[in-house]
Amino acid sequence: MMIEGVRMKYFIDRLIEKIEEKNSRICVGLDPHLELMPKSLLNPEILEDIEKNQKKISKSIYQFNKEIIDSVKDYTAVVKPQMAFYEKLGIEGMKTLKNTIAYAEEKELIVLLDGKRNDIGSTASAYAEAYLTDSKYAADALTINPYLGRDGIIPFLENKSKGAFALLKTSNPSSGDLQDLILQDGQKVYEKMGKILSSIGEDYIGSFGFSNLAAVVGATYPEELKEIRKIIPSVFFLIPGYGAQGGGAEDIKAGFDINGRGAIVNSSRGINFAYQKEEFKDFGADNFAEAAGAAAEKMKNEINKVLGFNN
């Protein structure tokens, strides 16, 4: 009975408890941009024929990810592998993704798989079976795209110990093409979508008042973040766009509630490749992982500071 009780804990409750245990509101992306990898780990020559060298490259990425995970694990509750970078390396890349997930779970991190999957009902279920089962290679949560509406979202919520993060107001320059359109009733599309997500989530609320259906709102749009936080208080946010894309600590403050809960802030390149930044370049390329750890610690502290938490 005990085991069943633990297994059935809501994803969102596990997430919030882990955040408070680590006292960290960050999320570390695992986005292995090949051209940014340290040369000692990945010889640039083998990138001349990526298809032929998929196995070697994937092996280097796994090594890179393990070192990054070891180095950031004290400063983050969550890691977020971006699937595209693994899919790009074919079968070997997918193996590295699975091994990375298993390694992060071993280190007791929450794994948010960034795949932005979406489809009609029966097919959405197949994606949930691919990535949100209880297998050791499955993730804890998956990013999804809500363009298809409710019946394309609900299948991702079936396993209550797993979560879904639906795109809402994304961090990219063109996100407004669709998301900022103004509806007949004066609302913007992303506001309306936020309400749809909030309403679906009502059936999946955990013990902290947040639901297993979370949303993605970019740090690059702080005004929108502030607005939407007020409208949908039970929806947890993943806030990407910190660092490399331009968002700063003050920009993300409004994504949190008065208890400093309700969001995690992601940085991928800014942490993974910190060794290339002026600020951390003294670590040197060989110590890329230590540089990443320092960058993660710094980001954790910056965010705690604006929210009024001690470090």
Added chain:
Amino acid sequence: MMIEGVRMKYFIDRLIEKIEEKNSRICVGLDPHLELMPKSLLNPEILEDIEKNQKKISKSIYQFNKEIIDSVKDYTAVVKPQMAFYEKLGIEGMKTLKNTIAYAEEKELIVLLDGKRNDIGSTASAYAEAYLTDSKYAADALTINPYLGRDGIIPFLENKSKGAFALLKTSNPSSGDLQDLILQDGQKVYEKMGKILSSIGEDYIGSFGFSNLAAVVGATYPEELKEIRKIIPSVFFLIPGYGAQGGGAEDIKAGFDINGRGAIVNSSRGINFAYQKEEFKDFGADNFAEAAGAAAEKMKNEINKVLGFNN
């Protein structure tokens, strides 16, 4: 120079030429729903532990796909593997997907990979590098989700010999949650999105007046299909929802232009598992592929008939 010329042919021109060569406006989905597979090919007992039996199941699916492809190849220009069903089977499933793509290309079919991928610019490029390269395991086109706007779409169009099919008005019951919302100016969201797709596509128009950026519009919404066809004449349509989801030949007529061009109509379950339908049950489960061939031929003829083509 000749080879370069052939390779650089626009995707949309290759597609239209293949459609006219085959005199077929259908698309055959390759959606291996495990519970619908013929028992002779996939023993239902091994489905009791899918994770453990991924290799066996994937092998059966590859056999199934090869037989379906052999049987339908005279009646269709395009096959469309649905990625979720392969991803669900892990690494082994992904191998089967790659082998299926290569087999279909060998049979000179156009492969439209149904993955509904989407992300911000640099990551969308990684997906394009995963699925739209010139590798023999790459597809000819990929379905994408346009929620992120222009900069999430354009990277999929970089290789002009490949195409992208963006979701527009999808076939599922809840598609209206977002897509039918009415904007301030009286347009619906999908109409506005159709115009965005049409405008992006202007830079990728082939010699028949259609662009490499196509769109998905469901057969289950015939009125919307008619309306949107008129608004964006240069956008080619994939029309899913024929058969199992309820659309019929009269419903899809409005998706084509006056020359009978501009669309392909997809059926997945209705062809893959035709042997389970009253109409084709005399074939028997062992002859599932022949049943699929008969169903594909019938669908091809039905659609040609409403469009006024001879068979």
